[in-house]
Amino acid sequence: MSGYGLSFTNNDNVVILDSEYARLCKIYSGRYSxxxxxxxxxxxxxxxxxxxSAEQPLVFLRPDTVNGLLKLGTVATVLxxxxxxxxFITGMYDQVGFYPNGRYIVASFGAQPVASYGLRLFSADGVPIFDSGTPNVLFTRSFQNWTYVTNSRLPQGEYVNYYTVPxxxxxxxxxxxxxxVMRMNNADNIGxxxxxxxxxxxxxxxxVTIGFSNPYAFFLPAIFAKLAV
Incomplete structure (x- = not known):
């Protein structure tokens, strides 16, 4: 940060709060059903x-643990x-016996003025970048080293490709x-x-990808996060 303002560091000298830079803050959380x-x-x-916020908030989902294979469809479309x-809307992959049940966190790089008391910081533009009612959300890991497993075909000819990671x-x-929730590029205009x-x-x-052509390359990371405690 510059020579003025507010900054907090932890015991490892890592900046955890700064009056110039927004953190990833939890705005809402709860259960979906x-x-x-x-x-x-x-x-x-x-x-x-x-x-x-001008930019779309980030929606993080944790489906309830089940005994078996849970097929998520539309993961999170922000409304x-x-x-x-x-x-936001989330959904299943038309899976008999399983329904969309789990927990969610909605986060944004910036705060909402939600706390009725405590501490609130604003940027130079007057935008709230910290509110003591919005806990920090921490990215934990991402997976991009997918292993291609196999593919199958749907009745209309679409290829279904399967990639895994432990x-x-x-x-x-x-x-x-x-x-x-975004469609991926493909060798056609459908994706x-x-x-x-x-x-x-x-x-x-x-x-799992579904499309009318069958590229094997897949590098989209699966990104995970958790609430700071």
Missing amino acids: PNYGPGNFQSVITFPAPIT GGPGNWTG FNFPEDEYLLGNSF RSLHTWWDFNKKVLYA
Whole structure:
């Protein structure tokens, strides 16, 4: 930081709060459950109040642990627009017997004025960058070293590619859902849809792509985070 303002460091001399740089702050958290769409394979969460950041907030999900393979479909589509993000939608991969149940964290690089007392910091532009009611969210790890396993075909001819990485599924780590809702480039103008499957018993995380052409390369990272305690 510059020669004035506020800065806190921890015992390892790591800056944990600075009046010039926003942290990744938890804005909302809670549980999601099936409440939307045919068969209730989707869940819609409406924020208590809109998030006013220009950039899309980050949505992290931790599905409830189940005995078997959990197939996540649309991981996290954020609703609303710049300055008025109102909620998100998540869903399953049309999986009989499993429904979207779990926990979520919604975070932003900047704070919302939510605490009724405590400490609040603003940037030079008057934007809140810290509020004592918004705990820090810490990135923990990411996986980009996917192993291609196999592919299958759907009735309309789409290729389904399967990629895996070992994962121990800790209860306190959440997957960043925003990146897993975007379509990936392909050899056509349609692209590949993207999903994650969680095999809790075998401790394997899957990335699954679906498209009408079949590129084998896959490098999108799966990013995980947790609440600072």
